[in-house]
Amino acid sequence: MECVFCQIVAGKLPSDIIYQDDEVIAFRDINPQSPTHVLIIPRKHIASLAELAEGEASLMGHMVNIANQLATKEGVAQNGYRLVVNCGQEGGQLVPHLHLHLLGGRQLSGTMG
Numbered sequence: 472m473e474c475v476f477c478q479i480v481a482g483k484l485p486s487d488i489i490y491q492d493d494e495v496i497a498f499r500d501i502n503p504q505s506p507t508h509v510l511i512i513p514r515k516h517i518a519s520l521a522e523l524a525e526g527e528a529s530l531m532g533h534m535v536n537i538a539n540q541l542a543t544k545e546g547v548a549q550n551g552y553r554l555v556v557n558c559g560q561e562g563g564q565l566v567p568h569l570h571l572h573l574l575g576g577r578q579l580s581g582t583m584g
């Protein structure tokens with residue numbers, strides 16, 4: 472079975488895509504944890520943050536830039552927002568394709584796990 476986020480990249484699985492370019496796509500989380508909950512993912516299948524090669528650091532930087540731009544677009548930049556990457560089982564990662572969560576639109580809890 473193909474990775475669920477690769478299926479979204481390929482357009483085989485519907486999703487609410489709000490941004491795309493040659494390297495990344497961003498779409499709304501199917502089970503939002505806050506009024507704004509967007510996932511920013513690379514088009515390329517990278518299983519987790521731990522699998523990011525040294526030479527791919529700029530890809531992560533690009534994902535953060537896009538997240539910042541989308542935070543502004545979504546109207547959460549002024550009040551604040553949170554970017555999260557879960558990595559591996561104990562990091563709470565459920566989908567094995569690198570993704571950045573953009574959360575905002577309410578006061579987020581102070582817990583860090």
Ligand code: 5GP
Nearest residue numbers: 475486498499500501502557563564565566
């Ligand atoms: P993780 O726990 O791996 O960091 O987060 C995976 C996220 O992907 C979860 O917030 C979950 O709701 C979201 N998700 C899982 N499957 C789908 C899907 O098919 N479509 C969308 N839009 N989001 C998904």
Ligand code: ZN
Nearest residue numbers: 474477516568
């Ligand atoms: Zn994938």
